[in-house]
Amino acid sequence: MRTYLGCIPCIIRQALDATCFVTDDEAIQERVLREALRAASELDLRTTPAAVGQQIHRLIRQLTGNPDPYREVKEQFNRAALALYPEMKQRVESSPDPLETALRLAIAGNIIDFGVNAHLEESEVNATLRDALTTPIHGDVEAFRQAVAGAATILYLADNAGEIVFDRLLIEQMPRERVTVVVKGSPIINDATMADAQTAGLTDIVEVIDNGSDAPGNILETTSEEFRRRFAQADLVISKGQGNYETVSEEDKDVFFVLKAKCEVIARDLGCPLGSLVLQHHRPEKSTLA
Amino acid sequence: MRTYLGCIPCIIRQALDATCFVTDDEAIQERVLREALRAASELDLRTTPAAVGQQIHRLIRQLTGNPDPYREVKEQFNRAALALYPEMKQRVESSPDPLETALRLAIAGNIIDFGVNAHLEESEVNATLRDALTTPIHGDVEAFRQAVAGAATILYLADNAGEIVFDRLLIEQMPRERVTVVVKGSPIINDATMADAQTAGLTDIVEVIDNGSDAPGNILETTSEEFRRRFAQADLVISKGQGNYETVSEEDKDVFFVLKAKCEVIARDLGCPLGSLVLQHHRPEKSTLA
Numbered sequence: 001m002r003t004y005l006g007c008i009p010c011i012i013r014q015a016l017d018a019t020c021f022v023t024d025d026e027a028i029q030e031r032v033l034r035e036a037l038r039a040a041s042e043l044d045l046r047t048t049p050a051a052v053g054q055q056i057h058r059l060i061r062q063l064t065g066n067p068d069p070y071r072e073v074k075e076q077f078n079r080a081a082l083a084l085y086p087e088m089k090q091r092v093e094s095s096p097d098p099l100e101t102a103l104r105l106a107i108a109g110n111i112i113d114f115g116v117n118a119h120l121e122e123s124e125v126n127a128t129l130r131d132a133l134t135t136p137i138h139g140d141v142e143a144f145r146q147a148v149a150g151a152a153t154i155l156y157l158a159d160n161a162g163e164i165v166f167d168r169l170l171i172e173q174m175p176r177e178r179v180t181v182v183v184k185g186s187p188i189i190n191d192a193t194m195a196d197a198q199t200a201g202l203t204d205i206v207e208v209i210d211n212g213s214d215a216p217g218n219i220l221e222t223t224s225e226e227f228r229r230r231f232a233q234a235d236l237v238i239s240k241g242q243g244n245y246e247t248v249s250e251e252d253k254d255v256f257f258v259l260k261a262k263c264e265v266i267a268r269d270l271g272c273p274l275g276s277l278v279l280q281h282h283r284p285e286k287s288t289l290a
Numbered sequence: 291m292r293t294y295l296g297c298i299p300c301i302i303r304q305a306l307d308a309t310c311f312v313t314d315d316e317a318i319q320e321r322v323l324r325e326a327l328r329a330a331s332e333l334d335l336r337t338t339p340a341a342v343g344q345q346i347h348r349l350i351r352q353l354t355g356n357p358d359p360y361r362e363v364k365e366q367f368n369r370a371a372l373a374l375y376p377e378m379k380q381r382v383e384s385s386p387d388p389l390e391t392a393l394r395l396a397i398a399g400n401i402i403d404f405g406v407n408a409h410l411e412e413s414e415v416n417a418t419l420r421d422a423l424t425t426p427i428h429g430d431v432e433a434f435r436q437a438v439a440g441a442a443t444i445l446y447l448a449d450n451a452g453e454i455v456f457d458r459l460l461i462e463q464m465p466r467e468r469v470t471v472v473v474k475g476s477p478i479i480n481d482a483t484m485a486d487a488q489t490a491g492l493t494d495i496v497e498v499i500d501n502g503s504d505a506p507g508n509i510l511e512t513t514s515e516e517f518r519r520r521f522a523q524a525d526l527v528i529s530k531g532q533g534n535y536e537t538v539s540e541e542d543k544d545v546f547f548v549l550k551a552k553c554e555v556i557a558r559d560l561g562c563p564l565g566s567l568v569l570q571h572h573r574p575e576k577s578t579l580a
Contacts, residue, residue, distance in 0.1 A: 005319055008327070009303035016299055029295055030335070037298070037331035041324050 077162025109166030139279025159241030367452025399456030429569025449531030507537030
């Protein structure tokens, strides 16, 4: 997805929120904010909002000397999600449609996004989980079920810490030997890294790789050669969250975008109301021509 | 008031809202937004947010070739306020405390601010008027009453079109021969100019002058010599709205700031909750020493 003009004020607000979240030092806050303004003033709108996020968070880490400023909230939300896991697992297994129930909970888990909301409370996660069980899904669950059943290799692009515990519920409903989960190569906001995949227990049940990048989402040119090869070869990609949508939505792949639409611009780009549970299928162009 | 870091994302959002309000031309929207970002990245935080607003709105007028882009909404809200005026006048006159009732309605009228909210609906004005009759005032109404009674000359710094019809209710409760109302020298957002003062009927009941400036608020160095003389000589200044607060709050004058606190930063600077009806007294330093 390109950067819309409407993204820019939000990018600036997120830059200030992020630096205030990470440090109380006003000189650093001011420097990060000015740098974000300067970068945004010269931004190529054909790039994705995630590319600006990558620059800003690199600068925050550099100026604060903290290589992983969101480590504490990542652990907090991993713990909170793991505490909910047994009850949610029970709910999935006793459901008439375990795949759909697990999908709903995985979408709800996408609310744990400190890029969009640096003030998230655990109570908001609980409310989102409850709502997700009954809110209509914007997308075709049957097409998703068939695609998962038919794919020889599935690449699951994870999004945030905490959220990946809910992804585990969904992955447990898939043919695990065909699934590879992708986490970030190094810390960026509260995105899941290998440590979070281990905490969530994902590494015990499926292959987990990292993408070699410190960008939000998967900006392909910033990822490792190995990731790009796996991405090119995958039969089916399941892409979690807004950052992955922003960066992968124009790739010529068979992708299901699975996310909660938390911002107006992305909701408009997806053609759904704000707050929707999204399951959007992008097919590769060659299959359209077939 | 200086510009806080928290003002910056809001300045950028307001710049985009303003240019989208004025034109559908995306090239102009992008140019204004980039210029706002560039100006904000180099901003001296000791200046007021209003100074950036002045630059941005000059650029919007220049690029659109429209010298008064808010003319239509100014007229719309003048008409709406004038339609309410007879009922409100009746309410003031039948009140046990006409000055306080008029003051409350004048504060409520400050909601008509297209700088803060470019999507304002008339229904929101009506709701604010209703609430203002019962919400506590953050300030000392008795001190205001005494200051008005004791001042030989009162300079009333008006804020927006529409709002000045409600200011008229308050001014009618004052010794009119001692009151001079100040409007903007030329169009800036939906701020009242001389045309609006005429429409509101203010020019029939008190002296009205303009400040010679196209800035939101009264950035003294951008105002006319005549205005600065009147400002220096006034016994008492009544300053309506956030823009006037931003630009006058550090002047060494006897000023009552009369406004609705519509943004977090100004509410914090004033020491009141967001949404408060504010009547804040700033005394000149010499009287503090006396």
